[in-house]
Amino acid sequence: METKTRQPKLEVEQLPPREGENIIIERWEYMKDFKSFFPMLKEMLAAIYGSAQRGLKIYSERYDAINYYKHYRATPNSYLLIAKNKRGEPIGFLYARRKKNHTYLYDIYVKPAYRRQGVARKLIQTLEKWAGGPIRADTHDGALEAFKKMGFKVLKEYLEDGIKWYLIEKE
Ligand SMILES: CC(C)(COP(=O)(O)OP(=O)(O)OC[C@H]1O[C@@H](n2cnc3c(N)ncnc32)[C@H](O)[C@@H]1OP(=O)(O)O)[C@@H](O)C(=O)NCCC(=O)NCCS
Numbered sequence: 001m002e003t004k005t006r007q008p009k010l011e012v013e014q015l016p017p018r019e020g021e022n023i024i025i026e027r028w029e030y031m032k033d034f035k036s037f038f039p040m041l042k043e044m045l046a047a048i049y050g051s052a053q054r055g056l057k058i059y060s061e062r063y064d065a066i067n068y069y070k071h072y073r074a075t076p077n078s079y080l081l082i083a084k085n086k087r088g089e090p091i092g093f094l095y096a097r098r099k100k101n102h103t104y105l106y107d108i109y110v111k112p113a114y115r116r117q118g119v120a121r122k123l124i125q126t127l128e129k130w131a132g133g134p135i136r137a138d139t140h141d142g143a144l145e146a147f148k149k150m151g152f153k154v155l156k157e158y159l160e161d162g163i164k165w166y167l168i169e170k171e
Helices: 034-049 052-063 065-070 119-131 141-149
Strands: 012-018 021-027 076-082 090-098 103-110 135-139 153-160 161-168
Touching: 021 119, 034 052, 034 065, 034 090, 034 103, 034 141, 052 065, 076 119, 090 119, 090 161, 119 135, 135 141, 141 153, 141 161
Parallel strands: 103 135
Antiparallel strands: 012 021, 021 076, 076 090, 090 103, 135 161, 153 161
């Protein structure tokens, strides 16, 4: 018997040009380009855990996340949003899942050359539009100020893996 899984339709959001660049946000229904994606994931982990190697170890051993991303297939509740520049190259991403009462943001990253141009803000606004709020995440000192400027409030602070984490929420 043929089983059909409901695939979310491909959605694309246009970012108003800022700093002379057109950025689009896409929702991927599967891992289309692991070669471009993996360096971004590694750099995000380096920013959080101090070294990419340490972050990759935690992400693989504890969450099997590298494997998950490599073989990613969207479900109606999962959101892998990719920001692309005008040449169609991925320059940032977020991954989130819609839960019962909130959307949980697991990962977010923007390439250094594209930071402070509103890309993360647009990724999060797009997530809010497509998955619904409130949005929750756990973040670290390196990204807390940016999240606060985007309207997130700290609900809790805790230590794990020698890192100070903040549970944050945007209503
Ligand atoms: C955190 C991160 C995703 C922000 O991306 P970004 O595209 O530069 O963010 P935006 O340009 O959309 O900025 C949103 C707001 O945060 C502010 N902001 C961004 N980075 C900031 C920083 N390092 N310190 C203080 N404020 C910052 C921006 O000025 C903007 O506020 P404004 O509109 O009031 O000026 C990016 O710095 C990053 O990828 N960091 C490394 C990975 C990481 O730590 N991810 C979080 C894992 S939990």
